[in-house]
Amino acid sequence: MERETRVRFAPSPTGYIHVGGARTALFNYLFARNTGGKFILRIEDTDLERSSEEAMRDILEGLRWLGLAWDEGPQAGGSSGPYFQAERIDLYTGYMNRLERDGMAYRCYCTIDELSAERARAVAEGREYKYGGKCRCLTPGERESRLQAGAASVLRFAVTPGTTVVDDMVRGQVSFDNALLDDFVIVKSDGMATYNFAVVVDDALMGITHVIRGEDHLSNTPRQILLYKALGFELPRFAHIPLIMGPDRTRLSKRHGATAVTSYRDQGILPQAMINFLALLGWGYGDKQLFDMTELCDLFNIERVNKNPAVFDTDKLEWMNGQYIRAMTSDDLFQAGLPYLLQAGLIPEEPDDETVLKSKEALKLVQERLRYLSEIPDLVVFFFIRPQGYEPEAAEKWFTRSQTADRLEKLVSELQGMEPFKAEMIEPKVRNLAAAEEIKAGELIHPVRLALTGRKASPGLFETMELIGCEECIIRLRKAAEFVRERV
């Protein structure tokens, strides 16, 4: 029996969660579910300067919204905590000391100023900069005297010559010459472990079996492998997934507009659509385009992740969102649309049954034209509020002749007292009137639509009329007739 797979998503709470991070989290999640393993969330919050409570909340909220539930981590608990790196710092000291004692790491007394001067010099001379290993050659005596003097120091890992190969599940074998790695810092002068050191210890202690992360970490991997070996930890499998880029093919950033997961939520992207879209960025399964989470968990396979970076293009996301919106039940659509109706002030905080019913009907009528939930208010206003004006372009076309006013009024008398006021009964009335007037149905339908909705486009006219209601239709038709007369 193989060891249970354990993967982790380890964001640092230095900013909101963006689509790239979400995609990394998703692939980890899918891998865990696919292999029957555990998905762990660890917060890398050791950079107190840049970490914030707010970013933390955004990350948790974003993951939860996407449905990427973590098996272990903040608010979920687990037996390999703590899950905040800031609370794990004591765990590192033993390992630091061991490396130093075993001579695999050494104290370096070079100051930041010295080093940056050295680097500046190298850059000025067009050489590449690499730490020279000056302090590696300190004699025991020199070390002792610096220690006595209480000089500040960092701990550097003593890289030994050779080649380190990363056996990557998506990229295959990638080898690095150790000579190109300088003696990197593993403990900062304040005693805190650096990222490279901390991840290794954390991942090892948490029993992480597969490290799935962005390709930007690939070049750090040989250093980490060296550390795993030095510490005697079992190596995890690595999988470096391609980066997500902006349309200009540079790494996606705020510059490219909306990249925050929560901003898509606010625009009314459904989490299922976001998940589906993200999954298809770097992964695919034949010609199939639409996958729900269950299918994804079932079919996901890290070996099928492709190596090339993908451009984040929301066209397809919008289409997918439309697909998912159309697949919603009336109740689900109402629940999802409610915040938008509320925010637009179209319905009260605690709507009565009649309003709820009407809202559901309205949403049903616009369901197939939605791409974002945020489009809802604009598409349904006229069901709730009498039009305040008419789209000029449409008025120009349909509201220019006095006959139109006559016809609108004739329709009013047709409609008066109609009972029940149903689409299938309204339709013949309108069509018959058009016939009687010897005009095509459209010639009447268009002005009526404009009169009732103020728009040139709307859901089917007869269904729209039914929902607006007989009385209100009559009022609107009369107002429009009046408007036309004044205009001509």
Added chain:
RNA sequence: GGCGCUGUCGUCUAGCGGUUUAGGACAUCGCCCUUUCACGGCGAAGGUCGCGGGUUCGAAUCCCGCCAGCGUCACCA
């Protein structure tokens, strides 16, 4: 600059030496449906598979070189 990764329609991708006149999806355009807008259906356009060599009877698929893009080179994670 060193190192590393990547390179198939505008975008996401299928393709793993022959059944490929390179397939699908989004976007675009056209037609149909139709009271409008959508939805849906049908169809079109769009790729000299980064470029150049080679291997092979045969290459998008294998090899080499080049070019381009990206990533990474911190006491940041």
